[in-house]
Amino acid sequence: xxxxxxxRQTTTWTIDPAHSVVGFSVRHMMVTKVxxxxxxxxxxxxxxxxDVAAATVEVEIETASITTRSADRDAHLRSAxxxxxxxxxxxxxxxxxxxxxxxxxxxxHGDLSMHGVTRPVVLDAEFNGSGASPFGHTVAGxxxxxxxxxxxxxxxxxAALETGGxxxxxEIKITLDIEAMR
Numbered sequence: 452x453x454x455x456x457x458x459r460q461t462t463t464w465t466i467d468p469a470h471s472v473v474g475f476s477v478r479h480m481m482v483t484k485v486x487x488x489x490x491x492x493x494x495x496x497x498x499x500x501x502d503v504a505a506a507t508v509e510v511e512i513e514t515a516s517i518t519t520r521s522a523d524r525d526a527h528l529r530s531a532x533x534x535x536x537x538x539x540x541x542x543x544x545x546x547x548x549x550x551x552x553x554x555x556x557x558x559x560h561g562d563l564s565m566h567g568v569t570r571p572v573v574l575d576a577e578f579n580g581s582g583a584s585p586f587g588h589t590v591a592g593x594x595x596x597x598x599x600x601x602x603x604x605x606x607x608x609x610a611a612l613e614t615g616g617x618x619x620x621x622e623i624k625i626t627l628d629i630e631a632m633r
Contacts, residue, residue: 462566464496476623487525517529545561563599568605588633601623
């Protein structure tokens with residue numbers, strides 16, 4: 452039995468945070484983008500390439516683990532102005548449906564809960580394949596992305612700029628590069 456055939460028979464994958472990235476980007480001061488990621492997260496993906504519609508995804512992210520390579524900005528993002536990490540320590544995603552797309556692509560529909568608000572989101576996703584690691588594990592790779600409006604989740608802090616516009620855009624781009632193990 453090939454590794455790929457074995458991977459198709461085993462449908463539950465555990466996200467490996469050491470080899471995965473939960474990242475984001477946001478327009479800053481109307482002219483640049485700030486990128487960041489969350490360092491602590493966990494989750495499972497039940498997936499069979501031959502039956503994508505039966506897939507499920509559950510993820511939990513620790514809001515206090517946000518990093519943008521700026522200690523002051525990270526502290527502000529953890530504060531009540533943004534994530535309020537003490538009150539809302541986690542962000543969760545639970546899939547509600549998965550729809551096949553072209554090639555290895557699919558859409559993951561689900562409920563994103565952040566800052567005390569739950570809203571539906573759709574992730575454009577792709578299965579990158581699976582194989583055996585040199586350490587004896589079978590791994591699978593997934594990529595996903597979406598855009599969301601931060602004010603839909605109660606993340607409303609902003610500052611007006613003298614030149615017009617605002618300090619932080621409302622649109623957030625989310626990117627996921629996931630390696631998972633069975």
